[in-house]
Amino acid sequence: MQSPSVSAVVAGPIRLLWLLFAVWLLAGCAGASLDDYADREPVLIPAQFFTGELSARGVVKDYTGTVIRTFDADISASWDNDGTGTLDEVFRFDDGEVQTRTWTLTPVDDGYRATAGDVVEPGLMQWRGNAIHMNYVLRLAYGDGTLDVRMDDWMYLVTPDTLINETTLSKWGIDVGEIVLVIQKR
Template sequence: MVLILTAALTGCAGPSLDAYRDMEPTLTPQEFFTGELSARGVVKNYSGKVIRTFDADISASWNDQGVGTLDEVFRFNDGEVQTRVWTLTPNENGWLHADAGDVVEPGIMRWQGNAINMNYVLRVPYGDGTIDVSMDDWMYLITPDTLINETEMTKWGFKVGEIVLVIQKQ
């Protein structure tokens, strides 16, 4: 019974970055996230239904200490506009510590091959207040100028939504 349970739980686990080690083109955050980028995407609810669409402009830069800034402006189809400014700071392991004003638990951006993974907790508007949602963010470089981003959103371990978008360098 223990072996069956272990196999079932292992089968539910998502991919690891090691699975992308040899995939190309190689994705390096400091190279892709530089200059002006644009994005288009969808927000899905827990059942997979598209509930919103959006486009975004991203200005990305890096300073002499290797700290990156991603200044994002999202425009949703219902008229809402959201902004987020990410600060990406190198850590002792060579990864990037990722933080923003509405991120209540910052993430560590890790990458191998053509993939980036980052987990963090984001505070999002909900009803008359806010809710903290865990974000499992995966990015895949398809061409040197095109990246696909998939993010699963969970609360208390349950899937509450998903975001899928394409980011392109200008």
């Protein structure tokens, strides 16, 4: 019986790796674009929707899609004369945890630069039609330490007073959870 050559043994796994790499590249190109929503209504203008008092209710899902937490939130939003927005958020989770976050939305050429105390990589908030997209890195409490997680945030205005927000959480390019919430103007 003749044993296969080393090059033949290595060639199979290398081809498989190239195939997996090509599939990964194609999957990365398949996402939605803000331009897909440019003609959708009602038109979402952040400085108009995020003004005054808002409330939110939502769920946190793990990597399997199982709901692991629920929450409600109050959001107080205001804008300075220079166009800078502030969103003060208070989240109350079903396990008793309370989180606060203050977003600062600073106007830049193509949207808003979005920062907060636990955001370690600021986001760029952009919008078209009825949608907003923002991608940033959030530092979360995890065990005795912290974990930095990429947040891919999509918001859709469905009525002038109601917005649906879907956020995919990922670490090292792998989806690890999802947050879905509804935000309503009061």
